Amino acid sequence: MSTDKLRVMISSRCKPYQTEAGETFPLDRLRQSIKDELDAAHLLGQPLFECWINEQEPAKPATLDVWDECMKAVRQAQIVIALYNGDAGWCAEGGDGGELGICHAELSTALQTGRDRVFMLNLPLAAECGEATDRRFQEFVRQELSFNGPAATDDTNALAKLKQTVAEAVALLAREGSSQLRKSSYALGQALAWSRMSFAERKREMEKTVGQALLERFASTSPRSLGEFNAGGLRLLLQFETQVLLMTVHAIPAPMTTAAAREMVGRPFLSDHKVLQVDEAERPKTPLGKALKFHGPVHLIACHRGVTEKQATDMLGFPDATVVSTGFGVYVLDPVQRVQLILLANCRDASSSRYAVQRFFDWLKRSAQAPEFIAHAKARSRIVRAIQKEQA
Template sequence: MADIPRLRVMFSSRAATRVFGDTTLTELRLALKAQVEGIRIGGHQPFEVWIHEDDPAPAGRTILEGSLDEISRADVVLVLYTGEAGSAEADSSIGICHAELQEALARRRDVVSVIALEPLIEPSADRDEVFQAYVTRRRLIHARVQDRDGLFAVALRLLMQRFVELAKRGARPTGRRVDQGAALDWARLDLPGRAAAMRSALVDALDGVPTEQGVLYTLAPPGLAPARLLLRVDAIPAALGVAAARERVGQPFYTDHLCAGLLEAEDAIGPIHLLACHRGVTESQALRLLGTSNAVAVASEFGVFAAEDVMQTQVVLLAQCVDAGGVMLALRRFLEWLGREGEVSNLLRRARARRAIVAAIASGRDAVGWPEA
């Protein structure tokens, strides 16, 4: 019988730093590795752990290069965070610990866990300050511990949590099913009927104030003042490749100037376009919707977020909105992504600029007596 594959775990941290009194991180990592690899499920070993001490970088390669290779192989990355960025190679402005964490997050954020070993080390170099600001700004810390027992308990809990999450993700279908329940009810509708149901579900999920021009929604991110946004809501009731569905929406930001009066009266910013899509969405489809390739398009679990910095247009395409539950899930994932990745400030900056642009367009049309379509 073939061997059962194991989940590969990488510990990322300093080595010689002393924590919890007088214990080096090397001692802790070796002990934690032994405990994790000692776990058995039905007599089988589910985890194998990689640490620098067991596998120094091969000749001709730097420690960082070896670490980045291991990050690409790891199923789970556990960061033991002391506040130190680590040594810097050549003329790099960031330390090795910072570079490892940055690379792990860029590859797969959802398998990275950060444990803060308190008290954190006071910065001794500029790169330490940069690293601590990076971790704080992105709110990366999952847990804080103050002794060895606390570290081991938290580390094992986080590893088992990742283990279960990976198993569930592997067993989950890639898209939401449309052949049963409420999704089947929506699938039976014609395009106008399905679009109306999707719009209604999105308005309900937002829990804002509906208006003729969109939904007034208050975003209250941690650490920032609450902002009132105007979200123009619509739906694409079939795959984006279906012209009849896509053309129902067109390029809605061309009529944003009609919202100028509401934005001023309600002291709101935007608008931002929020589109529920019945099926999947790609970055290229989002860029075509914006009408330019010179824009930012980011695909994530919720769908695609696209924005361009000339007219400050922002469009959120929520994917797999096959029923009301799918709409709520996609919206929640989008809001979580905004907070997790620190994109709220960028969203609000563009929305404020968009309000000014919309007001200028509306004022210019009024000045020349331009008729509304």
């Protein structure tokens, strides 16, 4: 019985080029070596990969041009590896009318259609890559892929790095795929038990699970639960990075389209001036016995089903906000009032809830947004304390 193969696309220029050091880098030989290695790779005696490089593709229908065919290959691939040397590639209209080079377009399309399957291998920079299209490509890479490792020294070193990258990609895709298989199990086990609960019971269970996940994740920093407060949910003081953050945990125990479930949370940030009133005796202390200063609140909301960007901005109350939709759900920031909402999608049982928490903090790390996250929490606490002062 034949095995379905993983489709790997190699995105780069196809010809040798001169590096900045004045040497010739055999990019054509590297691409062919990659294809030969992957096509020959077996797992337990079965072929595992099908490698796509455009120079060996057969003729295509007249309805598709080369550009269309390359974009189609990007979308169909399970793994996309970009060999980056700063050259954006040829332009469909010859440039420069502000269009993208083919390598730029392939990488952009790959990131838009599945970032976790995209990997980039740095090669020695090309000597002649100073065109406007190349500069746009280089800036795009700096913004989108802030960490991708040192450049390979030669084609042998590049091939070794690429084999390590493919092995890592397969392991990552296997882990991600196993988490997605939970979606087919929502009619069984704990997910079924949660579905049988009333809204109030499910809400408490979701909040308890997410709260425990946060406490266990930051257990080494001695966090402390502050129990329930009037708006419903949990308050947690957590040592995140070098700061203490006040995070409130809420849960929407049914689809966001169900008004009765959505209204159990409402707009929790409207009660921030009450949430921030933590009794001195409940606050964690420094070794000298002084109460720690904390920042926030930041609102983490577990959603029993999916959540869209529009539903997130509707909860905020207006659309003019920073909205990031990614694997864990949706992150929303009001850049004026510094309200931060983290909506975790598909918290159907304990495993999926904990995984959503994990994905959020993984995103903070990968996107290098943790300092911004903390800065907004600090600003929010100053705003809320000013409201408290006026209320007093």
